[in-house]
Amino acid sequence: MINQTQKHTQPLFTMKGNQKDPAEGWTSKKITLCFLALISFLYISYSLQFVSPSNLCRQQQSFTAHVQSQPKPKVSLPPIPQPITDTTPEKPQEAKTNISHIVFGIAASANMWGHRKNYIKLWWKADQMRGNVWLDQPVKMEPEHDHLLPPIKISSDTSKFEYKHPRGHQSAIRLSRIVSENFRLGMENVRWFVMGDDDTVFVTENLVRVLQKYDHNQFYYIGSSSESHLQNIYFSYNMAYGGGGIAISYPLAKALEKMQDRCIERYTGLYGSDDRLQACMAELGVPLTREKGFHQFDVYGSLFGLLAAHPVTPLVSLHHLDVFEPIFPNMDRVHALQRLQAPMKIDSAGLLQQSICYDKTRSWTVSVSWGYTIQIFRGIFSPxxxxxxxxxxxxxxxxxxxxTYEFNTHRFGRNPCQQPFVYYFSNVVYNKNVSHTATEYVRDRVPDPECHWKMANPSRIKKVQVYKAPNPHLWDKSPRRNCCRILPNTKKNGTMVIDVGACNEDEVVEVR
Structure with a gap:
């Protein structure tokens, strides 16, 4: 039997004999780890050389060289379109429209010719203008006077056309064909056909200024409406009224001539010549181009209010001269219009153009209608x-x-103190040395209105003098009223002196 000591010690000796030395094992592990670390470091270093910037650049260069060495595929692209050059030689620039490019057609009747031809003499210049008076039948001529008038033509017979309006007259058809009959005469170098009545006065310089704005090679139908809203409703707001004047470009007149007789047959129930003409324009698709300076003047009484506040546009025509009162007092109609010719010849562009200014020391408002009238109002009124x-x-x-007017109006003199003191044009002088005009306006001989306002009384002003430089290019710019300035006047008692001209920079007609 083995004792306990032997049982425990024998296995221990056996185990000890079979194991290695601990120090020797740790050394072996260190060697292994170092070897693995070295292998890892070499691998990482080898890998990093492929991602370094210099190497990437070398690889890109190598790839680019390789691509460039390959044959390029042939790609067929459409040719780049070249700009089309117009080989047509440029046309020389056309001269601006002048009076020689216009052909007038004046609608007249034999039974009124003896009287109304005097209106035509006021504006017709036989040595400069072209056109004809179209009558319904021959009239007796007076060679010693009538050489100043346009040639007379007899209109074609229009009795074959049906006319059904119950209150009108068959002559409306004859008058509507004046432009076409003028066209058929075959005149050369025509840009515009202008139609008017025998009781119409044209300011031809302003007519030319207006037509110069438009391309005469295009279709244009130019004129204006009636002053009466009811007239425009009854006829058309799209219609140019013949008495005020109608301007039709040459190509439009050509197109009209081809179809007008057929067109007339379709509108048997219309009243006048101008609404028949507009009906044909509608079929041609040409609208009315409005110019406010063409004046039909469908009014009675005195034109003073309309002429003293003329719109900011050149005055082109005056119609219905037999209907309204003479434009200057104490004169017949023809002589009154002759007086207007004096400022018209010197400065047609500025004729009837309104300016507004104030005499604030005396609390007066002054309105100038150049070449026609001056008004002085007690009190300060807005423009x-x-x-x-x-x-x-x-x-x-x-x-x-x-x-029933187609524009705003106000009552003339709401009370006696607000009635203006009126001065009418009497004379004009042009000073070449200073390139200025001097116009004079004299007080109308009417009783002073009874007024008890405690302010200066304009009745002591007997005469107004206006200085103004003519400006033929006034309408080449955007429309704007001229400005006026009341000049100090210490030497001439009873005279107001005014300067009129283009507004200065920052000049405003302010009430206060």
Whole structure:
């Protein structure tokens, strides 16, 4: 039997004999780890050389060289379109439209010719203008005087055309064909055909200024509406009224001539010549181009309110001369219009153009209608009020009140103190040395209105002198009223002196 000591010690000796030395095992592990670390370091270093910037650049260069060495594929692209050059030689620039490019057609009747030809003599210049008066039948001529008038033509017979309007006259068809009959005469170098009545006065220089704005090679139908809203409703707001004047470009007149007779047959129930003409324009698709300087003047009474506040546009025509009162007092109609010719010849562009200024020391408002009239009002009124025509006239439909005008108006003199002191044009002088005009306006001989306002009384002003430089290029710019300035006047008692001209920079007509 083996004792306990032997049982425990024998296995221990056996185990000890089979194991290695601990120090020797740790050394072996260190060697292994170092070897693995070295292998890892060499691998990482080898890998990093492929991602270094210099190596990437070398690889890119190598790849680019390889691609460039390969044959390039042939790609067929459409040719780049070249700009088309116009080989047509340029046309020389056309001269601006002048009076020689216009052919007038004046609608007239034999039974009124003896009287109304005097209106035509006021504006017709036989040595400069072309056109014809179209009558319904021959009239007796007076060679010693009538050589100053346009040639007379007899209109073609229009009795074959049906006319059904119950209150009109067959002659409307004859008059509507004036432009076409003028066209058929075959005149050369024509740009515009202008139609008017025998009781119409044209300011031909301003007519030319207006037509110069438009391309005469295009279709243009130019004119204006009636002053009466009811007239425009009854006929058309799209219609140019023949008495005020109608301008039709040459190519449009050519197109009209080809179809007008057929067109007339379709509108047997219309009243006048101008609405028949507009009906044909509608078929041609040509709208009305409005120019406010063409004046039909469908009014009765005095034109003073309309002329003293003329719109900011050149005055082109005046119509219905037999209907309204003479434009200057104490004169017949022809002599009154002759007086207007004096400022018209010197400065047609500025004729009737309104300016507004103030004499603030005396609390007066002054309105200048150059070449026609001066008004001095007690009190300070805004330009918005003064540029509005005063109702010195009656509507074409006499029973209609002031609401039937196609523009705003105001009552003439709301009370006696607000009635203006009126001065009419009497004389004009042009000073070549200073390139200025001097116009004179004399007080109308009417009783002073009774007024008890405690302010200076304009009745002591007997005469107004206006200095102004003519500006033929006034309408080449955007429309704007001229400015006026009341000049100090200490030497001439009873005379107001005014300067009129283009507004200075920052010049405003301010009430205060």
């Amino acid at each position: 918005r009020e003064i540029e509005m025509p005063s109702r010195t006239f009656l509507n074409w439909y006499k029973k209609a009140d002031y609401t």
